[in-house]
Amino acid sequence: MIVFPTHDWDDAYENGRNIPGGTEYPGPWVAPAEAFRAKARAELDVAYGPGARHRYDLFLPDGTPRGLFVFVHGGYWMALDKSYWSHLAAGAVAQGWACAMPSYDLCPDVRIAEITRQIGAAVTHAAGRVDGPLVLSGHSAGGHLVASMMCHDSPLPAAVRDRLRHVVSISGLHDLRPMLKTARNDTLKLDLESAEAGSPALKRPLPGVRATAWVGGGERQEFLRQARMLPVMWHGLGGPVVDVVEPDQHHFNVIDGLADPASPLMRHATGGIAAQ
Known part of the structure; x- marks a missing residue:
């Protein structure tokens, strides 16, 4: 059962403590x-753009890639870079996929809408380097960013x-409106209009694209709720969309399966996708 918090939104979205x-x-x-x-x-x-952080690392398998797998990091749109996550490419590469991991500019230097455009540019540039089908994955704020790639806009x-x-x-964070109630918004600088405009759950998904909201069973209740929002809001609007709760995983180890080609996460992410 999901218990919805009614106060202390900073604690509701605080993972570390x-x-x-x-x-x-x-x-x-x-x-x-x-x-x-x-x-x-x-x-x-x-390089996928002119800025110092407009860079991605491309990890390649032996032989011709099956397609392109992308991982977009989290950090609440205001911290970290691609260098922390390289080992998570191991699962995709072992399965025969090329794996791109981009960095992007951070708030408050830019707004979330600009970060979304940057990820679009990074994915587009990497897709120009690797043929075949495209699978996008992202963690936390990165989950928001990849979900935004499959919206109508x-x-x-x-x-x-x-x-x-x-x-x-x-x-992933699929509804940005709760961020307005957190101290993080001093850095994110969202208002209600930009929060609504940037929320994938409030948009229409592209037709024919599978979507999965994957979350750890030991996560904060708000992350469980955010995961559930995608199938609830997108049901019947596009391709198949599901939420998967992985037992016993928390916010920081729920991504570990990306490093293992045989993990439930990786099997689910790439299963049934034929190379082109």
Whole structure:
């Protein structure tokens, strides 16, 4: 049962202090990410735009890729970069996919709408490098950003939209309006109009694209609610959309399955998608 909080919205969206060991993150990701980059077949810091953070890392399998898998990092649109997550490309690469991981500008230097456009540019640039079907995944704020790629006002050009097969939002934030009630909004600088305009759950999904809201069973109630919003709001409007609650996972380890080609998360993300 989801219990909806009625006060203290900062605590409702606070993960670090509410997960055992949560305040240690993102530290635990640094060493495995560095180790993976050191051994991977990769093109690092590929420019997709003019800014210093307009870069992505492209991890490649042996042989011709099955398609392109993209992972967009979280950090509430105001922290971190692609370097913390490189090891999560291991699952896609082992399955034969190329995997792109972009950085992007952060709030308050830019607004969320601009970050959304930047991710569209990054996906488009990487799709120009790798043929075949396209699967997008993202964590937390990154889940919001990839869900935005499959909305009716997606920044992706038509040719890239046509290749989009599955979007997996992991612990994603699909309704931005609660952010207005948090101290983070001092940095995000949302108002009601921009929060509504930037919320994937309030938009129409592209037809024919699968969508999954994947969330850990041990997450904050608001993240469980945010996951449930996509199938509730998008039911009957586009392609198949489901929410999946992975037992015993919290906000920080729910993404671990991306590193394992045989994990339930990776099997679900790429299952049934034929190479082109």
